[in-house]
Amino acid sequence: MKPYREIPYEEILADGGRKYLGYFCSYVPEEIFHAAGYTPVRLFPRPRPLGRADAHFPVNSCSLARSCLELALSKTGEAFSAYAFAHTCDTMQCLADVFRCSLPEKAVFNFIGPVNREAAGAKEFLLRQLEALLRQVEAAAGVKITQSRLTKSIKTYNKLRQQLDQLNRRRGDMPAGEFFRLVEAAMLLPGEEALELIKGSRAHLEEAAPHAFQPAGKEAPGLYLHGGMLYDLSLASFIEERGGRVVGDNLCSGTRYFSRPIVKPVAGEGPLEALADRYLQRLPCAAKHPTLDDNEGHLTREAGGLGAAGVVFLHDIFCDPHSWDLVVLQNSLKSAGIPYISIQMDHMGLTEQIGNRLQAFIERLKGDA
Amino acid sequence: MLALGIDVGSLTAEAVLINQAKEVLAGCILPTGANSRRAGEGDLAAALAQSGKQRGDIGFVVATGYGRISLDFAGKQVTEITCHARGIHHLRPEVRTLIDIGGQDSKAIRVSSRGRVLDFIMNDKCAAGTGRFLEVMAGALEMELDQLAAGGSRAKASVPISSMCTVFAESEVVSLLAADHPRENIIRGIHEAIALRTAGMLRRIGLEEPLAMSGGVAKNSGVVRALEEQLGCSIFVPEEPQIVGALGAALIALDHLQVFGGEGEAGALGD
Secondary structure (H helix, E strand, O other), X not given: OOOHHHOOXXXXXXXXXXXXXXXXXXXXXXXXXXXXXXXXXXXXOOOOOOOOHHHOOOOOOOHHHHHHXXXXXXXXXXXXXXXXXXXXXXXXXXXXXXXXXXXXXXXXXXXXOOOOOOOOOHHHHHHHHHHHHHHHHHHXXXXXXXXXXXXXXXXXXXXXXXXXXXXXXXXXXXXHHHHHHHHHHHHHOOHHHHHHHHHHHHHHHHHOOOOOOOOOOOOOOEEEEEEOOOOOOHHHHHHHHOOOEEEEEEOOOOHHHHOOOOOOOOOOOOHHHHHHHHHHHOOOOOOOOOOHHHHHHHXXXXXXXXXXXXXXXXXXXXXXXXHHHHHHHHHHHHHHOOOEEEEEEOOOOOOHHHHHHHHHHHHHHHOOO | OEEEEEEEOOOEXXXXXXXXOOOEEEEEEEEOOOOHHHHHHHHHHHHHHHXXXXXXXXXXXXXXXXXXXXXXXXXXXXXXXXXXHHHHHHHOOOOOEEEXXXXXOEEEEEEOOOOOEEEEEEOOOOOOOOHHHHHHHHHHOOOOHHHHHHHHHOOOOOOOOOOOOHHHHHHHHHHHHHOOOOHHHHHHHHHHHHHHHXXXXXXXXXXXXXXXXXXXXXXXXXXXXHHHHHHOOOEEOOOOHHHHHHHHHHHHHHHHHHHHOOOOOOOOOOO
């Protein structure tokens, strides 16, 4: 099956009747935009030569930012009605300003959530930000986001994330590339279409014989992927082709997208409070976690609990938040006796050198020599 | 049955043919050129000619290096990181850290007492400090690559090279020549620049002695000496450092032969 990332954005954005919203981060509350009539479409870096973007950002800055800016400034980018950012780092903050200046005809939203999710007043701050965002979206879309509209959108994304969460429980029974492809599809396609696609894949999995998928035998070392976005789906397939298997992940375009899947208001609270609760309880990432200890503890618990033989750190070569956390995370794995490798990628994806390092890491875990 | 290891790198392709007693029957080094498969086949032919053996005598082939995927006659592909560790362990079992600098990359490898890879680190985005870097510098100095070591040994002082980008460093060398700096002093500066970069990589992975060096750049005694000075320790360089990866591949091929045999298998060349 063809990975969705390989389908050009021209095809993803083909329905002229839709108002497409390009968004950057899994912390963007898609439900609010969906309730206002936007179709949220995640912005993924693509292996494209960069020209226009380099007028705004130096080449040693985040390639996710540069590659997506290139898309936005291209003819294809004209299909987007609006863009949404979640404030995660200085680059994203500056990128939002570049979008505002360079694309004055588009609505640009910058959602600022708390970095330390357990800080005093974090929920109150977050609620104020969500309310402000909701008002901005209403004004830009010319639509009143009623409580029932928002609740309906929340239900759509609840179902989508729940399906992905169920799929995650069976990920050992399917190729890793296929799992990540479906998570990407959930972020690229209209919510309702993605839901049908994932339901279909789940049904297919249920019909398959147990343990029908054996990527490289029982002795294949399990790898846990940790970091930012998976820039290239073929990396997951490459791991399996070279004798490894993926046992779990904490990636922005993987499990982090659907972690803590259900948004449900508790008694006396409204839908925004429920959205805030999910934000505060999701998997930690380099840009959003209560403390570094929390991120570190989560990684060693997860990797150890899933029986991972090693951890592969995957992040953009110029990503500051992930680079800052990397040393502490590596030290925690060293203490736990879990081998790791750090792979830094750019938008051009899996290169010969990266493949070589991954294969050597798998050989090391297998004790090949 | 014999075991063959072929290491197809970016600049050169090496082959090592060994027998069951792990004796080296042939060791060949050829330029890779534009076609990895052709380079591997050339190596195979050269190894057979050197040893006087036939294709049918070879029970299993392991390919390594960047061109390993192109060698469809190989039974197994293994990274050069694993192969260099295995090769150096065979030559000097006490080695615990290995520096391998080839045509386009450099690697620091921690090796276990059994010849396994404990950890490794390598350059990925830039070829500075590799064989290609030296080749370009030799071109800028209008010298042959193998003249650099002797040239550097005659230096009275060192002229530091501040650019690590190969292209910028070439411009810098041209400017230094134009400013009448002695060529020998510039060469020493080039060797020290490579040593500085390599030492940084070694410190990141944690240097445990004894230290060895393999790959084509290990043939340049100027780089080896500069690195020894940087690190304050001696470096073991095998007699032919360029074939260490191919030797490791041949030893892995022999392991395979001893476990599975070679008759009629993929990787056995047949007549």
